[in-house]
Amino acid sequence: MVDKLARIVTEELNVWYGAHQALKSISLKVEANEILGIIGPANSGKSTFLQVLNRLIDLKPQTRVSGRILIDNQEIFGANIDVEALRRKIGMIFALPIPLPMSIFDNIAYGPRRNGIKKKSMLEEIVEESLKAAYLWDEVKDRLSDSGLNLSGGQQQRLCIARTLALKPEVILFDEPCSGLDPVSTGKVEEAMLELKKNYTLVLVTNNTKQASRVADRTAFFLMGELIEINNTQEMFTVPRDKRTEDYISGRFG
């Protein structure tokens, strides 16, 4: 088997919130153009893991990180790292869709504008491209100047995906992106994700194990800050190697 390009590598990653250790020596790889699902019960460190990857964790007081994280062979906690550039490269979608309090167009043009793109035609092109990639274009193309807050929950989440895509990221982190959505909207977001992996690398944290089995290529199971198991999704959901994984997947705890 050909060794795929490893986009993200973590080595012995530990994270503490004060005295509480939220992640315990996590070592794993995320390969290019895959969807890595991360499942596990509440407080198992899944979201913390995502927040370390784009250094959103910097905002939380009293956190400590040790170990290494390499993204495209670059140490992200190293000196001389431009955190803003890192966050543009590693996009993030949150559990609750958070349109910024501005129009649909401006929501998407927000990132590119700050990257110095001023030309109207260019912005229009980026907005259209991003909305199409997020499967939202047909639903909103006639009302781009409406407030982003007037969209439905599922549309808002896809707006957030489009907003992230407009930054031309390389990796996209999804933090329980469908937890507040109905099944139809969830289906649309999942469809968008499967389409996105052709061009991007995705990490999907989800509380819904079925969702991981539907879209993830590989799945990792976190428990109490530890990585219990990581394997091909199909294999993990049919013959889990660890007893705890089996219990969680079959719904016996968590």
Next chain:
Amino acid sequence: MLKKRWNHKKIFEWGIEGLIKLSGIVSIILVGLIFIFLLKEGISVFKIVNPINFILGKEWHPVSKPPDFGILSLILGSFAVTLGAAIIALPLGVTSAIFIAEVTTGKTKEMLKIGIEFLAAIPSVVIGFVGIVVLAPVIQKVFDLPTGLTVLTGSIMLSIMAMPTIVSISEDAITAVPKRYREAALALGATRWQTIWRVVLPSASGGIVAACMLGIGRVIGETMAVMMVTGNAPRIPHSLLEPARTLTSTIAAEMGETVQGSEHYFALFAIGIVLFIITFVINFTADLFLHKEKV
């Protein structure tokens, strides 16, 4: 068993409810009564001068014969002092609110908040006193003026009085912006300043505008400090470095010398009506912004 019965518990409940209702209504009745009283007393002056000449008349000589009741110079005096105070207090107040809400944490934040609130507790006569003794001589010296009691002096002292309102209400509005907005903007690669400028401030804009309006409302209504430091000359100021007189200080200074029921007495009440309308409009606008639906 479920039949309604009057017992002491019920009567107590009914009594408390009534008392609370009454307290609520009393404040509205009081405002109404004050306005009616003002109107009743003030309206008589319009038998002597018509309202347009009253507001646009340039001369205010209430005791000469025949008297001149034109309050334009007083309105412009109030306007000049308020404008000056707003120019100083609004940027300073809003930026200081941003600093307290977004930059400081923990003890520093608490200290600053207490300090700002303490500023609101200083009696206005003390502010005026400091203005006369400390600020006026400085202004006189720096600008080489015959007197340091000018519009500028009043503006500076009043801006200090408007600051607590502006800072604490703006700060509340900024703090109320959900943390999720900030995280979302930062996750898009925005810097801290870009996040504040493009996301946090627009979301808090309603509250910030309201804070500014309320601060300005306070400046217009302020009497004691402004009377002490602006020089009290009832003529139209042509620059910030001239003395002026405001609507409020005219009432305060002259009410004691008038005969009740005289034309002068009624004219002062008419000034009160003008003042009431101005502050009412300002507070009402502030309220609209405060309660406007979030975009």
